[in-house]
Amino acid sequence: MARFLTKDFLSGAMFIVFGLTALYFGEKLAVGTAVRMGPGYVPRMLSYILLGLGGLIIVFSLFSPGEAVERLKWKPITLVTIGIVCFALLFERAGLLPALVALILISSAGGEEFKLKEVIGNMIVLAILCTIVFKVGLGMNISILRGVW
Numbered sequence: 667m668a669r670f671l672t673k674d675f676l677s678g679a680m681f682i683v684f685g686l687t688a689l690y691f692g693e694k695l696a697v698g699t700a701v702r703m704g705p706g707y708v709p710r711m712l713s714y715i716l717l718g719l720g721g722l723i724i725v726f727s728l729f730s731p732g733e734a735v736e737r738l739k740w741k742p743i744t745l746v747t748i749g750i751v752c753f754a755l756l757f758e759r760a761g762l763l764p765a766l767v768a769l770i771l772i773s774s775a776g777g778e779e780f781k782l783k784e785v786i787g788n789m790i791v792l793a794i795l796c797t798i799v800f801k802v803g804l805g806m807n808i809s810i811l812r813g814v815w
Contacts, residue, residue, distance in 0.1 A: 672732030674723055681720030688713040745776030761809040762800070763793055 670676075688709055695706025749772035756765035767789055774785045800806045 671735050672727055673735055674727035674730075674732040676735060678720045678723030678727060681716045681723065685713045685716030685720060688716070742776035746773045749773035749776075759812065761812040762796060763811055766793055766796060 692706050692709040692713070695709065696704035697706045697710055698704030700707075749769045752772055753765045753769040756768055770789050770792060771785060774780055774788070797810060800808055801810060
């Protein structure tokens with residue numbers, strides 16, 4: 667039973683689940699041929715690649731010892747999820763900067779080493795980068811601070 671609780675085995679199983687899920691959702695898309703590809707060609711081929719890699723990883727995991735899976739760490743999972751939800755709720759209402767600040771602050775609290783100076787540094791750097799990339803570089807019509815810019 668322990669062979670089924672290794673990181674490799676579970677990673678292979680995850681690849682297979684993702685591949686099967688993609689095949690299921692893309693089953694109605696026309697595949698076409700390699701010369702004349704339809705909208706479902708690439709997703710289907712990538713699904714097959716995921717299935718093949720997942721199968722290979724599982725087979726290899728059964729014949730070689732692997733690392734045991736650690737217990738789930740609920741604090742990071744919970745706080746990162748809450749941070750993403752807060753970002754989604756704040757983005758339209760308050761703008762990019764407040765949403766980023768909430769996301770970074772809440773998600774950082776889920777880590778084992780929370781240092782306020784580092785978190786503030788991350789906020790500043792990511793705010794500048796996101797503004798440059800999305801507002802200036804891509805010219806997206808997003809509000810940096812609601813009602814300001």
